[in-house]
Amino acid sequence: MTPRAAQQGAAARLREAGIPSPEHDAAELLAHVLGTERSRLPLVDEVPPEAVERYDALVARRAGREPLQHLTGEAWFRRVRLEVGPGVFTPRPETELLAGWAVEEAGSRSEPVVVDLCTGSGAIARAVTDEVPEARVHAVELDEAAYRWAARNLAGTGVDLRQGDFATAFDDLAGTVDVVVCNPPYVPLEAWESVAPEARDHDPHLALFSGADGLDAIRVLAVRAAVLLRPGGVLGVEHADVQGESVPAVLSGTGRWVDVRDHDDLAGRPRFTTARLAR
Secondary structure (H helix, E strand, O other), X not given: OOHHHHHHHHHHHHHHOOOOOHHHHHHHHHHHHHOOOHHHHHHOOOOOHHXXXXXXXXXXXXXXXXXXXXXXXXXXEOOEEEEOOOOOOOOOOOHHHHHHHHHHHHHOOOOOEEEEEOOOOOHHHHHHHHHOOOOEEEEXXXXXXXXXXXXXXXXXXXXXXXXXXXXXXXXXXXXXEEEEEEOOOOEOHHHHHHOOHHHHOOOOHHHOEOOOOOOHHXXXXXXXXXXXXXXXXXXXXXXXOOOOOHHHHHHHHOOOEEEEEEEEOOOOOEEEEEEEEOO
């Protein structure tokens, strides 16, 4: 079978199953099976029968709404490759914007101290230490399974990774941090049915849901970040696209934050809020 024929058949199956990006996913899975990159698939003459069998099995699992990244075992985040799988939140492309903000803030300081709360796979911490090598990066994750994934992704990077609750983590850094960044749980419990099956059925619920209005973790973050940051330090937090007003309101309402500003993602949807600790 030719790669083109294999991809066309797989994309049709994925499209029928309601997968949002059937052509992309079909190509990624075929490249994974063949041990190559998606851009090099046109150079492949034929897909061996044993590879076709493996490919069909993976396409069937993707049609069942298993995350693509769980099937390939990896996710790219900015410039780094992460290992991901069951038990850890799969990093999303939109979070790269928050990570980029953290990189810019850290890069504008001399020997910056950066804390990544709710690190999950370690994506943001890994991106910051990759792009700002002089930064001292610390990260924390509560969930045991997610922590193990983060430990794999951050091994050898120099990141200080700890297992624990972000609400009480890093007492030893209180008042010394330049940048706090966090992608917390923010989905309201009542929004269960609206969450994509890939996330609802495969991402850890600890990383998704946060109380009736989705803001419980962000309320805790507003307090904890103020403890960790030095005066004038900055906070960046991701949120749902319907929380572009409520999250800034949480921060402004504490009286501890100034320069509170919300930021859109590349699709023009509210995506993350930044603020500076008042001096």
